[in-house]
Amino acid sequence: MTAERFRLACVQLNSGNDMAANLAAAADLVRRAREAGAELIATPENTAMMEPDGRLAIEKARPEADHPALAAFSEFAVETGAWLLLGSIAVRAAGEARAANRSYLITPSGAVAARYDKIHMFDVNLPSGDIHRESKSFRPGRAARLADTPWGRLGMTVCYDLRFPGLYRSLAQAGAGLLSVPAAFTRVTGRAHWHVLLRARAIENGCFVFAPAQTGTHPGPRHTFGHSLVVDPWGEVLADGGEEPGFVVADIDMARVDEARDRIPSLAHDRPFAAPAAIAPEAAD
DSSP states (O other), X not given: OOOSEEEEEEEEBOOOSOHHHHHHXXXXXXXXXXXXTOSEEEOOTTSSXXXXXXXXXXXXXXXXXXXXXXXXXXXXXXXXXXXXXXXXEEEEOTTOSSBEEEEEEEOTTSOEEEEEXXXXXXXXXXXXXXXXXXXXXXXXXXXXXXXXXXXXXXXXXXXXXXXXXXXXXXXXXXXXXXXXXOBOOBXXXXXXXXXXXHHHHHHHHTOEEEEXXXXXXXXXXXXXXXXXXXXXXXXXXXXXOTTSSEEEEEEEETHHHHHHHHHSOGGGOOOOOOOOOOOOOOXXX
């Protein structure tokens, strides 16, 4: 039996390239969020490390079985008695040249309930001149992931996935009422698109969306947008983390998922259709 109401926290970090320091900062905020009554506490993408050098990022990645960040978060879950979403960490697998950008849902007993490897790689050239090639260091995941929580089904995603609405539609159609988007959105793209994309994913699918974010200046330097958000199924922003490290909480009533979907039952209106045929370029005269 699921509970309808709970308190959610998004932890906002300014992670650097020192894993021990990053984990200490995350631990402090997780504990404070728990003291504020949060039962599900989520951290951003790259919680344990924001390493600008792709080669070093791969070298510093660890196998899941002995990853210090995963071990630490399992301990935090037991200590606090909360469900934790470890936004993502770099995980190496035997025989792999690249790491996985992996998100974990951890139970209060410290067990991994679900893991998700980021599918869409951030390979972009920004108007600011910044060039990002995530695929050089990370291999894309191949499967969407759902997880059952005491409050409903969670669809797990990471950062750049946000720009691919079909992923979220598939998660909602499979029963997700909660969608997680741990992120390290750049300041440039965040100012332009962060709020509107998160609200759109919530509205389109009648889901609660929560997006813990990195913020500030990181080694490199890289600048991230912050503004960790919790959005309800009607598109209302319930919490916004601003631009400083910290945490925000929101009280979640899962009955609002059904209310939104009853008002506009678009999930029941999806129809199969043939993709458009490619248009051949016109021949030159």
